[in-house]
Amino acid sequence: MYRILQKRSLATGIHMYEISAPEIAAKALPGQFIILRVDEWGERIPLTIFDFDRKSGSIKIIFQEVGFTTKRLACLKQGDFITDIAGPLGMPSHIKKYGRVIAIGGGVGAAPIFPIVRALKEAGNEVISIIGAKSAETLILQDVMNNVSDRLIICTDDGSLGEKGFVTEVLQKQLTGEKPDLVMAIGPLPMMQAVSELTASFAVKTLVSLNPIMVDGTGMCGACRVKIGEETKFACVEGPEFDGHLVDWETLIRRSTMYAKEQELILGEKARSGGGCGCHS
Ligand SMILES: Cc1cc2nc3c(=O)[nH]c(=O)nc-3n(C[C@H](O)[C@H](O)[C@H](O)COP(=O)(O)OP(=O)(O)OC[C@H]3O[C@@H](n4cnc5c(N)ncnc54)[C@H](O)[C@@H]3O)c2cc1C
Ligand code: FES
Structure with missing residues (x-):
């Protein structure tokens, strides 16, 4: 059982939990889950x-309420327990001195990009971070990202904070200036696809952190398989970080919505029987 030491709301439907998990904290590295x-x-x-x-001996997670389980998780309070946590899982992020790096976090993707940006900076890179959100109310981690980046650029779809537009529009302007040695992007799949297509046209190395459906997280069930170039990889053990120019985005995006009906069904059923997450609180 894992105790929630602290619960904090970062924006509507986005929460940060600090959890007591000494064995996981002892081994965790940036990019793991x-x-x-x-x-x-x-x-x-x-x-x-x-x-x-x-x-x-604590770890922090940031999550967005998108469906049944994340809504149920959001119902927990400080002092409550999470039944089980496996980790750290996945390969750590590829941290080394690249030179000039542009790091992009779209939406709640600002959370997983943060420890990577911090580690890239500590490895001696110049890091320009771009974080984007739909609006000012949903933008998270502005201060901490500012602290670990050489420069932070903010953008919102509606222009309510920072530049108006998508992260790809901001990235395009950066790419036409001094060429970066690496672009690192984490966010919704269509965003990472758009970033990868853009950087391919500028021949800039690009890493993305993929978020396919995962079940066991240990390479046994095959749920997380993704096509990278000519190879099939299991994102939970061989990723989640991959070369964005080699990802078969079409298959990945199609597979990520394969349980959409079931996901809607369970939310509807639970809403009818009480709270949206079924916890009646
Ligand atoms: C390596 C990795 C790291 C992630 N890190 C974060 C994070 O830091 N913060 C965050 O908010 N989200 C993160 N996600 C996404 C998060 O796992 C999903 O939002 C969550 O599983 C949704 O579950 P749900 O029951 O609330 O929603 P559902 O209604 O079940 O699903 C909503 C959407 O979430 C995705 N999803 C559902 N089940 C899974 C699953 N078992 N594995 C992966 N995706 C699933 C699907 O794309 C689905 O369309 C990460 C995903 C991966 C693979
Ligand atoms: S989640 Fe089962 S093999 Fe990766």
Whole structure:
């Protein structure tokens, strides 16, 4: 059982939990994730380790309420317990000195990009970060991203904060200036696809952190398989970070919506029987 030490709301439907998990905190590295079950009947969902403190033995996660399990997780309070957490899982991010790096976090993708930006900066890179959201109300982690970046560019779809437009529009302007040595992008699949297509036309190396459906997280079930160039890879053990120019985006996006009907059904059923997550709180 894993105790929630602190719960904080970052924006509507986006929460940060600090959780006591000494064994995970002791080994976690930037880019890795956990798979948790809220309770013994819960489904397993992957969430990135946003931060970890080896001394206090705690990890932090940031998640957005998008469906049944994330809504159920959001119902927990400070002091409550999460039944089980497996981790750290996945390969750590490829941290080394590249030179000039542009790091992009779209929506809640600002959370997983943060520890990577911090590590890239510590490795001696010049890091320009771009974080984007629909509007000012949904933009998260502005201050912490500013602290670990050489320069932070903010953009919102509606122009309510920073530049108006998508992260790709901001990126395009950056690419036409001094060429970066690496672009690193984390966010919704269509965003990472658009970033990868754009950087391919500028021949800039691009890493993305993929978020396919995962079940066991140990390379056994095959749910997370993705096509990278001519090879099939299991994102949970061989990723989640891959070369964005080699990802078969079409198949990945199609596979990520394969349970959409079931996901809607369970939310509808739970809403009819009480709260949206079935916890009646
Ligand atoms: C490696 C990895 C790291 C992630 N890190 C974060 C994070 O830090 N913060 C965050 O908010 N989200 C993160 N996600 C996405 C998160 O796992 C999903 O939002 C969550 O599983 C949705 O579950 P749900 O029951 O609430 O929603 P559902 O209604 O079940 O699904 C909503 C959408 O979430 C995705 N999803 C559903 N089940 C899974 C699953 N088992 N594995 C992967 N995706 C699923 C699907 O694309 C689906 O369309 C990560 C995903 C992966 C693979
Ligand atoms: S989640 Fe089962 S093999 Fe990756």
